[in-house]
């Protein structure tokens with residue numbers, strides 16, 4: 001049996017899973033070891049050093065001392081409720097978690113009051129999202145108190161667990177599990193043990209390994225196994241609708257923008273081996289997926305150096321990213337020695353013809369090579385859509401944000417996109433009210449937004465996030481009413497641009513990838529719908545969305561359980577009595593398009609690319625007729 005240990009000498013709760021040792025400390029709230037050893041650990045310390053050498057019950061250096069504790073594989077009586085906040089990375093993480101729990105036999109419910117396991121996959125990027133999670137925790141905490149006789153495991157996973165776990169447990173001792181994004185491969189074991197031990201007033205703790213060394217990260221990258229689980233068995237890819245799927249290209253981020261917590265919560269940028277990514281895409285395509293979205297915090301910086309690959313049991317491991325910093329010039333090492341993002345994109349396109357659409361998010365404006373633009377131009381199934389946040393039109397602001405590029409460089413990039421792929425749609429992000437931003441600097445942001453002609457732009461009012469450099473070092477000195485004012489100005493400017501871009505398509509027939517019924521249709525129908533078991537209560541930003549949404553992709557979520565298909569158009573039409581349903585899909589340029597279909601034909605439309613003639617538009621939506 002192959003057994004590896006982390007380098008720390010002692011820890012509680014050593015468990016065997018798949019011939020690997022997983023380390024987890026189980027402590028009571030007072031910091032005392034749950035295995036009843038005499039020593040205790042402070043909660044503070046547990047978060048930074050999970051295995052303080054404080055437990056004398058078990059010495060992991062003596063593997064025979066550890067008692068194997070297998071995962072229970074039939075949990076059919078146990079129901080999981082999972083709510084997801086945040087970006088596509090979190091959506092993908094939730095999909096993988098659900099796949100794991102599905103494989104262990106857990107059932108799912110979209111009603112948290114029925115669940116034995118309540119999980120919140122959290123986001124720390126916005127204060128608002130965090131507030132929502134705390135509000136949820138308060139409600140579940142009350143429920144746990146009211147139902148003391150029933151085991152209810154409450155888990156917080158994702159960025160808040162990593163960033164704010166200590167404070168969270170002080171405020172809500174009912175939280176049983178914390179699991180950061182870098183430890184999600186261990187979540188089933190954490191839940192399983194919490195269930196087995198009926199873990200009232202106990203915590204299963206994961207250490208913060210978010211920025212561990214590259215060697216250690218590569219050597220212990222069991223997260224890769226989590227991603228690869230879909231390659232072994234794509235049918236467990238719960239959370240994916242039948243036709244679209246996310247595939248991770250990189251994890252983490254090395255950019256350290258001063259306002260952003262991601263480099264601390266998701267850790268160092270790790271690049272997955274290209275063969276793993278391709279294999280996962282192929283397996284998903286074999287399982288019927290038609291559209292893949294490649295995910296990375298700065299996806300275009302993907303770069304795998306084959307000369308430096310670490311092999312464990314002959315399997316290449318993800319490696320810490322050493323991004324190429326050659327501007328838009330071609331990477332001189334690409335080829336046998338290095339797989340660049342352009343190489344990867346090209347291979348996905350060429351080697352997997354069953355994929356009808358290939359997308360990628362999110363791009364970083366610096367060092368976005370012309371080679372990537374050439375690949376998009378030359379490969380028709382790669383979508384004509386680039387989401388590339390600018391964040392500000394002021395060089396001083398960009399410098400304070402540590403973005404690493406100038407406005408001039410950003411404009412140059414947008415010009416190159418227009419030159420190589422004139423039909424491409426571009427989406428942006430802007431932050432208003434960053435500390436010390438003057439009116440004149442804000443005006444530069446408005447100018448840049450207008451010049452870029454984004455098809456849509458995500459505008460954020462700056463809010464200082466604990467754990468970021470800006471929070472620690474730059475006073476948040478812009479009054480909220482000024483932020484609101486600037487936010488509204490920018491949104492109004494963007495609405496005008498979006499409207500004019502969308503209006504330009506009236507009269508044209510566009511190829512639309514049909515995703516499901518529209519969110520409007522879904523909202524109407526789900527209001528009166530009772531909660532279902534064996535459905536996953538997956539919501540984003542607090543909105544209960546169990547069908548494809550019309551909201552922007554960064555806040556989109558889809559039905560998450562393969563056992564329960566997205567709301568059926570037939571069922572919707574039957575319920576409405578009209579015989580017609582409003583379907584929703586996207587163009588290659590990511591323009592949301594809705595159209596009515598007779599319900600009898602609508603089911604068969606999902607997952608197909610169909611011609612839609614556009615006859616009307618709103619700022620963010622095209623309305624059309626099916627021209628099949």
Ligand code: SF4
Nearest residue numbers: 253255256257260262
């Ligand atoms: S590039 Fe900047 S904003 Fe994006 S995830 Fe990395 S640190 Fe955060």
